[in-house]
Amino acid sequence: MDDDRPDVLLTGLLFYDLVLTGLAGPPTPGEEIWTDGMGCGPGGIANLAVAAARFGLRTSLATVFGDDLYGAYCREVLSDQEGIDLSLSRTADGWPTPVTVSLALPHPRLRSTGGTPVHDRALVTHGRQPPYSQDALTGDPPEARTALVHIEAEPREWLAKAAANGTRIYADVGWDPTQRWSTDLLDQLSLCHAFLPNETEAMAYTRTDSAVAALGTLSELVPVAVVTRGGDGAVAVDQTTGEYAQVPALDIDVLDATGAGDVFGASFVAASLGGWPLAERLRFAVLAAGLSVQRHGGALAAPGWYGVDRWWRSLSDPELKRAYGFLTDRLPDDPGPPVAYAPVTPSARRP
Template sequence: MTEFDILVVGEANPDLLLRGDVRPRFGQEEQLLTAADLVLGGSAAITAVGCATLGLRTALLAAVGDDFFGALVRDQLTTAGVRLMPYAAGGVPTGVTVILSEPDDRAMLTLPGTIAALRPQDVTDALIQSTRHVHVSALYLQPGLAGGLAEVFKRARSLGRTTSLDTNWDPSGAWASLDDILAHTDVFLPNAAELSAVTGAANPDTAAAQLVALGTTVVMKDGARGARAWWPDGEAAAPGRPVDVVDTTGAGDSFNAGFLAGRLGGHDLPESLRWATVAGSLSTRAAGGTAAQATRADLMP
């Protein structure tokens, strides 16, 4: 019996979410906002809270500083039922992201801080053995972890654990090859633009086929259209759920939580994909990534 159902590895930081007249105009021109919210952010943290909300025993390995932002992160994770694993940040400030949110798009400004602190050796065999599944988020914000993640996932599989990865966007635009990592990844969870960037293929079917050939299942988020999934002997699609969208921040992370909760709960891929699309859709009903996340009751047929 493991202590956790899922260990999420990645980043945890506050998001300062701004809405209203958010497109900056320089020249000392003052602009007025309609809302400003300081909320829990970070792809890994939002995924972890989503998993806990859906009933999974959830641990999070993320570097968090000993500062005001770090205290805020710890408090919100504790309230959500997520166990933040001990990590010495060594005086590095907690990262923070400023999100300029519009109804159909957003821009993000990130101070990396502790976000980039994790290293492969921080994901110890003892941590891996404490969980059923290892999920990694925001890979391209964590170059130190990325360089050894293939070995981390290889160790996880050798210990009988399953693995999943959501790279998120690559701010550098380099999109370094993931082949070594995906060879040890059970589920890859990109959005449509990320899938194209990772593979260089514009057609999702072509792109997914390249990655399925490496042995991974590809689960692609496709915004309001829902999602698609491909695996070695099949594929599936699921529509999104219509909602009145307030903010799309973290919707992909809530999608991940829905999918992983479905799979770890014993559901097949098509049903887990349905859980994912509903969880992602419902999360957009409020500002920030965690305020409106789905419960298990929300995902029942």
């Protein structure tokens, strides 16, 4: 396209993620559990950045790296391996990179449609408040085609500036640890083009009792409203085109669900920038998120064009071939080289 703006602008907290899988259950006090499933890599805001970059989007990330081995490793992966623009990012002297240990555990009460256990995560995180805020990192944000943001109770100044300079804001929201679910947060949707919460968050903030009812309320506040439903897929309304779509999830065995929502969001943005119909945008995002849960971690599990192309070429299910037939016209002729998935441990770097 004749447009040299970043396709996606991102800012937020970065983590070094260590994910353990293959666990039958959590350890009890005094117990040691061995497992043969592990992966590591950048996490947090990096999940969105890598997922976007692997679809060929020019991705600009404003974040803070610690001046430690974890920070250096994450910076190297994002810049050198994934080609993400880090010119807005900073390395903070004496500040440790936040670290999250994720235990992927089978949920005792839930099963997928195929009868396999549904996995959830138990997380332990060490981190400190970064020395640079999102507003300090972005300043007057560069004009970008889109921004993927995580809205919080306290509005960020850069968000209003980005919206004013023509950047389309795609937003999600996280779990409210206070469980007050203040509706004041929804005031920020006036700056947004799209809002993509999961159904628990959507129902809590809208005070409704179903994903569809929550979608109806959100569609009055933002042009494009999407509610993700985990194993039940996703539902969305696009007021700019008058479209409504509801798509099922794929029946996929879950190794690790870390970052699946972020992969969904970045994939939805990629398809939206392509001007796809709403149902195709939803199916594409559901597919990419589904492929990501088959790998360790969040950022490095993102499939990109390479992963989607491999899935499509190996597909034999006639029903899925019909549902995803639009990919024949969407996949690039060259999906790129194989993506690098999360290693068990980082390889030694040259000094």
